[in-house]
Each structure stands twice: as C-alpha cells, then as structure tokens.
Amino acid sequence: MANELERRLRAAFADHAPATVNLPDARAAAVLVPFYPAPEPTLIFTVRSEMLSKHKGQISFPGGSIDPGDATAAEAALREAHEEIGLDPASVTVVGRLDDTPTFVSGYVVTPVVGVLPERPQLSPNPAEVSKILEVPLDDLVDDIRREPGFSDRGRTYPTEAWVWHGHVIWGVTARLLRVLLGRLSDAGLTKPPGATTSWSAWPPAVTAP
DSSP: OHHHHHHHHHHHHHTOOOOBOOOTTOEEEEEEEEEEOSSSOEEEEEEEOTTSSSSTTOEEOSEEEOOTTOSSHHHHHHHHHHHHHOOOGGGOEEEEEOOOEEOSSSOEEEEEEEEEOSSOOOOOOOTTTEEEEEEEEGGGOSGGGEEOTTOEETTEEOSSOEEEETTEEEOHHHHHHHHHHHHHHHHTTSSOOOOOOOOGGGSOOOOBOO
16 A cells, blocks of 8 residues: 555656745755555644744644755755654655745745655654644545635634644645645545635745756
C-alpha cells in the first residue's frame, strides 16, 4: 500500500515544475507535507506552541527557516520535522514539492516539500515548538468542512479560507498550501478538488520561472 501511495503521489507531481518566488527581505523557510498510507492516506500537521513568537497556536505542516547549513529546502524540511515531531528523516521519501508560497504578514517565502512514509510513524512533539500533532485522513478534507473567509469559530473571525477538522481550524498559509495540494492530488485521482473560493489566500503569488 505504501508503494502504491508513493506511485500516485509521484504521478501527481511528475508534470509540475514548481515555481519559485523571490521577494526582497523575505526569509526562506521550508515545510514538510508528510503522508503515510494506512489505514488510509493521512496527512500530518502540527499545532504550533503558544510560546513561539510567530504563528503561535496555528496549525501548520512541520517546518521552519532554512539555515545556512541546509543544502536544499528538502533537507531543511526534514531537519525541522525531526526537531519538531521526532520524525526520522531516513523514513521519508521525497516525491515532489509545491510552488513557493509567501506569507502575507510574517515575511517568509515557504517551500513545501511533499514526502511519503512507509507506515504510520511514532512521533514525539517537541513542547517548545509543538503543542499537538494532528493526523488527518485525506478523505476528511472535503468541502463539507471548508469555510470561506470571514467565517467565525468560537468567537474568532478568520480572514482566509479554512478547513475546520474536529474543531481545529486550518487557515492562513497552511490553507493556501492545502488548496494547491488538493488540486494536485485530484489530478492523480487521490481526492476531489476543493470548490471555488473568493479568498485572497487562494490568489496565486507573483512568480519567477524555476
């Protein structure tokens, strides 16, 4: 089953040349978009610690700044995932990446690296960075739980499109990445594409050719 998921994920990215984004003064970051296959294709997200200075409490993919010692964005994403949730880099097969995506407030350009694991991993969150790990089946990320910008949840109004999974609001740059990811996966027959949105979070960034 793991080999089949890897094959289909590779197919989803085979014909896509990811775009790069160059913004003055932006910091480079990388996130890992990790899948495991059983009992069904599942994505791993983190809930960021309230102790962090940026994006605290938000749901994200594991990742962080690209350091000078990181040879590639993939290396940075794997290193950060190991530091944040104890994910063994050797267990991850990188199958592609999504377009570079800028954050609109915190000044980062994020490179999303897609990886697949052979089985459900044993994970351990680093409490200084991660308050909780979420394991979300791909089939749960449907339009029934998607919300348009301006919706309210537990007294808070959100400015971007979001997916609300069991009370967890996936919004902001992670929602933008999720929209693009679901679009790619729908091309490979792994899921349905998300519905149309009016959210500014779905606007394509200005890009330069890779």
